[in-house]
Amino acid sequence: MTLTRDQALECLRKIKAPSGVDMVEAGLVRALNVDDGAVRFVMEVDSPDAFATTKSDAEAALTALGAKSVSIVMTAHAQQAPPPDLGLGKKAPPKGPEKIPGIDRIIAVASGKGGVGKSTVASNLACALAAEGRRVGMLDADVYGPSQPRMLGVSGRPQSPDGKLILPLRNYGVTMMSIGLMTNEDQAVVWRGPMLMGALQQMLSQVQWGALDVLIVDLPPGTGDVQMTLAQKAHLDGALIVSTPQDVALLDARKGIDMFNQLGTPIIGMIENMSTHICSQCGHEEHVFGHGGVTNEAEKLGVPLLAEIPLHLDIRLAADGGAPIVVSKPESAQAQGFRTVAKALIDAGQA
Numbered sequence: 136m137t138l139t140r141d142q143a144l145e146c147l148r149k150i151k152a153p154s155g156v157d158m159v160e161a162g163l164v165r166a167l168n169v170d171d172g173a174v175r176f177v178m179e180v181d182s183p184d185a186f187a188t189t190k191s192d193a194e195a196a197l198t199a200l201g202a203k204s205v206s207i208v209m210t211a212h213a214q215q216a217p218p219p220d221l222g223l224g225k226k227a228p229p230k231g232p233e234k235i236p237g238i239d240r241i242i243a244v245a246s247g248k249g250g251v252g253k254s255t256v257a258s259n260l261a262c263a264l265a266a267e268g269r270r271v272g273m274l275d276a277d278v279y280g281p282s283q284p285r286m287l288g289v290s291g292r293p294q295s296p297d298g299k300l301i302l303p304l305r306n307y308g309v310t311m312m313s314i315g316l317m318t319n320e321d322q323a324v325v326w327r328g329p330m331l332m333g334a335l336q337q338m339l340s341q342v343q344w345g346a347l348d349v350l351i352v353d354l355p356p357g358t359g360d361v362q363m364t365l366a367q368k369a370h371l372d373g374a375l376i377v378s379t380p381q382d383v384a385l386l387d388a389r390k391g392i393d394m395f396n397q398l399g400t401p402i403i404g405m406i407e408n409m410s411t412h413i414c415s416q417c418g419h420e421e422h423v424f425g426h427g428g429v430t431n432e433a434e435k436l437g438v439p440l441l442a443e444i445p446l447h448l449d450i451r452l453a454a455d456g457g458a459p460i461v462v463s464k465p466e467s468a469q470a471q472g473f474r475t476v477a478k479a480l481i482d483a484g485q486a
């Protein structure tokens with residue numbers, strides 16, 4: 136009989152944390168995943184050394200229960216704070232967002248509203264940058280609907296041979312890691328605040344990104360916890376805002392821009408997606424969602440409009456088929472918008 140997630144959880148409830156409470160109750164078990172007998176989860180702890188016994192107890196118990204393999208990754212979600220400096224007249228330096236070693240720049244791709252094509256833009260942009268010879272990473276932080284594994288055509292579990300660093304996956308020259316690869320595709324994940332912080336922190340600091348010119352972060356839509364957490368944890372070099380031309384999408388895009396302004400993240404520009412519909416049969420052009428909305432908004436807000444991407448069946452088929460249009464049909468008119476943005480970012484030294 137194959138081990139189930141509930142059985143694994145039940146087993147972990149019998150393992151005591153150093154505090155005496157069981158490790159599930161103590162909130163140590165995060166992102167538990169059981170797949171074909173392989174058990175993986177993240178242990179969120181302050182000090183990994185203090186939890187080494189708990190970890191080995193958990194490994195032994197799960198193996199005894201019949202797990203084919205057990206992979207536990209420890210995350211130190213809070214560093215041991217240094218003793219407070221009480222020296223008179225001296226101020227402790229504020230702990231702000233930090234540069235991630237090896238990663239030159241981080242660009243967030245955001246949208247106010249869901250479904251406007253943010254992930255499609257992010258994947259095409261990443262592939263277009265890679266095609267221009269840049270070293271590109273993609274962090275899919277869309278916890279509510281991670282779609283980069285599908286769009287970039289990668290599957291399988293990221294491995295962690297040493298139990299500390301996670302090896303990302305790679306396709307089309309893009310090194311990628313997605314929160315979606317830590318969970319089952321059909322499993323709804325309810326992320327609580329601390330869990331989200333832990334997972335994001337892990338994606339940034341425990342994934343072996345290697346040397347990157349730019350890391351693209353595909354954010355969830357809106358102005359929530361992920362955006363705030365990311366801006367607090369990592370130094371964001373800029374944000375790209377994707378919107379369709381409809382008023383509702385624009386209204387939300389404006390809120391997103393406001394949020395980035397408050398977080399001190401520069402807005403690189405806006406991208407109008409589904410700008411005009413081009414019929415794949417006859418080439419007839421139609422403005423399904425109105426026209427000029429993003430141009431006007433960008434002008435009003437004083438941010439550049441970087442591209443107007445048409446609504447075209449080929450873009451959807453390519454994105455949903457695991458080979459973005461800039462990879463599957465790089466010379467097509469539909470791919471040009473993405474390629475132009477990539478080149479503009481490189482020319483401006485932004486990617």
Ligand SMILES: Nc1ncnc2c1ncn2[C@@H]1O[C@H](COP(=O)(O)OP(=O)(O)OP(=O)(O)O)[C@@H](O)[C@H]1O
Pocket residue numbers: 246248249250251252253254255256277280282355356408409444445446447448450451452454455
């Ligand atoms: N320009 C386009 N032409 C045709 N289809 C598109 C275009 N842009 C996106 N799509 C399709 O629209 C759907 C939604 O796109 P996508 O997942 O990129 O949106 P999103 O804003 O990231 O959504 P969510 O907020 O839910 O993550 C996908 O099926 C995608 O293939």
